[in-house]
Amino acid sequence: MDLENVYEKSLKDPAVMTVTWELVPGRGAREKAQETVILEAEKAVRGGKISAISLTDSPGGFPALMADCLAKEIKALGIEPLVHFTCKDKNRCQIESQLYALERAGVRNLLVMSGDYPVSGFLGRPRPVFDLDPTHVLALIQDLNNGLEYPLPKGSGTLQPSHFFAGAAVSPFKETEAELLGQYYKLGKKITAGASFIVTQLGYDVRKFHEILKYMEMKGFDVPLVGNIFILTYGAARAMKKNRIPGCVVTDELLAELDRERGLPDKGLEARLLRAAKMYALLKGLGFSGAHIGGPLVTCEQVESVIEKGEELSASWQALIAEFQYSRPGGFYYFQKDPDSGLNKEIPVDVDSPAPDVSGxxxxxxxxxxxxxxxxxxxxxxxxxxxxxxxxxxxxxxxxxxxxxxxxxxxxxxxxxxxxxxxxxxxxxxxxxxxxxxxxxxxxxxxxxxxxxxxxxxxxxxxxxxxxxxxxxxxxxxxxxxxxxxxxxxxxxxxxxxxxxxxxxxxxxxxxxxxxxxxxxxxx
Structure with missing residues (x-):
């Protein structure tokens, strides 16, 4: 089913959760990573529990196969692709050209992001581009959907309307007031520019998941909100803790738990899947429209088991709130804490405190x-x-x-x-x-x-x-x-x-x- 229609259904019906599964194309054209993506996508088609395969764009700043290529192959399998569309390697002309190619291929679902800063490439680190930011790309997509008008030597021309369904990302897991409010301010600009759905960045603090939901309700942002669930290994968590995977938040307490779990006979696999299922249940109980599931070397069978267990646990999701209080000491929250529920009140905190660190x-x-x-x-x-x-x-x-x-x-x-x-x-x-x-x-x-x-x-x-x-x-x-x-x-x-x-x-x-x-x- 078309991803836009599925999200629209989940927005209207709290019982419906839309699941997107994030896969990484990897470096190369015909290596094992690319073949694995296709094989796992085929399983997802047969299983019927996953609505779209999300494809990353050179995550971590390393070269990888362009998601557009695999997106066309995945669409041909009978499941919707969701392309991560980043700003980091293209000027505005190339961005527009890429959008034309995606439209012609019938690939319409895009997750628009700034993208990870380039780290390495042929003979050294490449020059970053970032000619447009996500708000600009979303505005361009909106214009394309309306039939872009462009100048000609005499007068102007108008393109046939495109059919993109574009979303954006936000991180409610920031530690400081300035970082968090910066994220929320930019979120509003993204939605104004045309973002049709929002996916959260990665974190494990249920109050923060609840916070972004309440913030969007307060601002009247009536678009589907999708929570990020990462089936977390110790190695990935350690990298996130050091911000080597930018924007992802893992606390000392969570890292210690993962360290203990990797000593189990199954190296913590069962615990990882159960944690993800509990997060799924929490997101559904809170009122999210969907879950965006990812993780290193995760199989379709594991994702489906997370969905099944998450649905089973969702009937008693409130009992799980206490397990996901991975907050950082002194971290800023937009809303006051509700001691009874462990979530947030409807009342924003007082932000009239003196401005911190007014440099220069x-x-x-x-x-x-x-x-x-x-x-x-x-x-x-x-x-x-x-x-x-x-x-x-x-x-x-x-x-x-x-x-x-x-x-x-x-x-x-x-x-x-x-x-x-x-x-x-x-x-x-x-x-x-x-x-x-x-x-x-x-x-x-x-x-x-x-x-x-x-x-x-x-x-x-x-x-x-x-x-x-x-x-x-x-x-x-x-x-x-x-x-x-x-x-x-x-x-x-x-x-x-x-x-x-x-x-x-x-x-x-x-x-x-x-x-x-x-x-x-x-x-x-």
Whole structure:
């Protein structure tokens, strides 16, 4: 059955759980990993308990067979594929081309994500791309589904509508307030951009599963929510504990349990499957629309046993809540704890506490001061700067002004010189130079204890720092409401100041700034 219809049914009927099973294509074209995926998918077709086979896109940042290829083969077997569609290795033209190919092949189910930062490739680490973030890709997919209009030398053309069913990911398992709120803010942007279902990242804290469910209800996000169940081995858990598999959360307590279990005669297999079945029962009892099941070397028979046992246990799911309280000491929760149920109350916690770790406070204050006086429409400083921009444009002074701007912004912000500046969108922290994934609409899912996925213990995630800066002024909601378009590379290596005052960059377009509507001497 079509995955969209199955999710729609599960959204309306709490008794229905939609199961997707995650398989890893692996490196190579005709190796054992690829053949295993096909053989296991054939078993899933015969079993009838699994609605879709989910295919990863180079997990961990290592090369692997493109999921699109196996997706076509799996669809031919009679089961729906769910392609992990990431942003890490493709610019926007290649992303659009890949979507055309998937549409032509009839592969319509996509899980859109930033993707793991590339780790290795031929003759060394590849250059990451991240030209678009998930909100941009989801918006593109929505436009394609509506019949994308595109420019022609004379006029425009319109494509036939595509038929994608696209979802996105979110992690409710973050440890700090800034990381968690960053995830939730970006979740809202993803749903606004067109995400039709949401899959959680990996964790084992039932309060966090309940939290994301209640948060989505509170915000009115009426899309299917799918919980991630990973049949966890000790080796995988140890890697997750060290954040070597970014975004996945395993506590010391859980790791110790797995360590004990691997000493059993079956090396802990029965315990792993039972834990997964209990998680399935909890997700169904809480009201999730489905379960996304994965794990290393997991077979179709094992997944089906998890489903069967999970259905059996779901009648008494409340009795399992106490077993899945794998919280981290001092971890932040969005809702107050309900001591009676072990879950959450409907009441959010108080987030009016002082902003933590406002790094670069002096520079931030200076930046806000300058922006409010010279870049804010309606001020005398703005009118003055606009007159300067009109005078400098296309003159011999344009190049020296650009060099001066680049020098100052490099010293202060580590400027990338993209010409489509997003400093004001991210509390004067450059996402193009300070975020390895160049995320312009919020954090990726890979941060750990506030640290950047790519530079752990060396660089804080810029959105953690931006949250702290904005919270000090009670403006953290800007990170929730502001949709930032992708960088316009037509403006690369040009003056962002001139682009702003002349109406060329994304901020001036949002504010309606341009030479046609702001005249010299008229700050309005």
């Amino acid at each position: 406070k002096g520079l931030y204050r200076f930046s806000v001061f300058c922006h409010n006086r010279f870049f804010e429409p309606g001020t005398k400083g703005f009118a003055f700067m606009h007159r300067i921009a009109l005078t400098v444009k296309d003159s011999r002074l344009e190049k020296p002004l650009h060099k001066l701007e680049y020098l100052l912004k490099t010293l202060l912000y580590g400027c990338r010189d993209c010409g489509d500046c997003a400093l004001v969108d991210t509390a004067f922290l450059c996402p193009m130079s300070q975020c390895p994934k160049q995320q312009r609409n919020g954090p990726c899912g890979g941060s750990h204890q506030g640290w950047c996925e790519v530079y752990p213990d060396r660089r804080k995630c810029i959105y953690v720092k931006a949250y702290a800066r904005l919270k000090a002024d009670r403006q953290e909601s800007r990170l929730e409401t502001l949709q930032v378009p992708p960088c316009n590379w037509d403006l690369d290596s040009s003056s962002a100041w001139l682009n702003y005052f002349l109406g060329k960059d994304h901020t001036s377009r949002r504010l309606g700034i341009g030479k046609e509507n702001v005249k010299p001497g008229n700050p309005g």
